Amino acid sequence: MRSRAHISSHPIHPMLVSLPIGLWIGAFVFSLIGYLTDRSLLNAAGFYTLIAGCVGAALAAVPGVIDLFTVVPDRSSARSRGYIHGSVNIVALFLFLYAAARQGSPFDAPDQTVLIVEFLGICCIGYSGWLGGTLAYRNQIGVEHLYANAGKLKERTVDGFERPVCNQSELADGQAMLVHIGGERIAVARCSEGIFAFSDRCTHKGGPLSDGAIVGCAVQCPWHGSQFDIRNGRVIAGPAEDHLKTYAIEITAGEVYIRRQPSIPDRKAA
Numbered sequence: 001m002r003s004r005a006h007i008s009s010h011p012i013h014p015m016l017v018s019l020p021i022g023l024w025i026g027a028f029v030f031s032l033i034g035y036l037t038d039r040s041l042l043n044a045a046g047f048y049t050l051i052a053g054c055v056g057a058a059l060a061a062v063p064g065v066i067d068l069f070t071v072v073p074d075r076s077s078a079r080s081r082g083y084i085h086g087s088v089n090i091v092a093l094f095l096f097l098y099a100a101a102r103q104g105s106p107f108d109a110p111d112q113t114v115l116i117v118e119f120l121g122i123c124c125i126g127y128s129g130w131l132g133g134t135l136a137y138r139n140q141i142g143v144e145h146l147y148a149n150a151g152k153l154k155e156r157t158v159d160g161f162e163r164p165v166c167n168q169s170e171l172a173d174g175q176a177m178l179v180h181i182g183g184e185r186i187a188v189a190r191c192s193e194g195i196f197a198f199s200d201r202c203t204h205k206g207g208p209l210s211d212g213a214i215v216g217c218a219v220q221c222p223w224h225g226s227q228f229d230i231r232n233g234r235v236i237a238g239p240a241e242d243h244l245k246t247y248a249i250e251i252t253a254g255e256v257y258i259r260r261q262p263s264i265p266d267r268k269a270a
């Protein structure tokens, strides 16, 4: 899903994470060589790059937190992964802050403890980077998908179920819209048989279906490929096993309304 913290559609978080990764690894290398060769210049370089890495980490965290809480669907495997990713980064930040405090100043030499703590910090950012890669390349957080004719995913927050979510002319065939309404994420999509509403939350691991592909009257989850019939929520293809919650639609004077109660309750695939 498209990043909220972006510059001209380019997510900011991936741009900034290179700062702590590069600076902290550089700090460890400077400190290690400084320790082995007893060169004060390298000790100072290690200290300054360590501090700069901490500043970079704090900067990178801001867009990361924005995307975690506004883009990553709640109650999904990606949200859990994002929490672990952020927590491990915080641990890394504290490890490097501790290393800086232990070294004391750029004029002091790092001891073995500083080197060990910095190495542990690098292990943390390595693991965190692996999780971040999964978030970007499998969960597609920050990826902006386009529909045919370069249509973009529409997203809207509606005050209540008594309000229209859109005008029927806003959705082209094969296009979806994500609606935040009554604390729920509901996808509204048009196929050749009309406009349908269904839970945005894939029943497998919570993937955002509004970000998936609408082919015919089926939606394919962008995370692991499960397919659902958007007319009735039935599973066409797994790994999802549970059918999708669907909602009734009412169209009055061209305005599209979602009925509050799901038209079909949660159920297992036959």
Ligand code: FES
Pocket (backbone or CB within 6 Å): 202, 203, 204, 205, 206, 207, 221, 222, 223, 224, 225, 226, 238, 239, 240
């Ligand atoms: S989250 Fe796995 S297929 Fe949708």
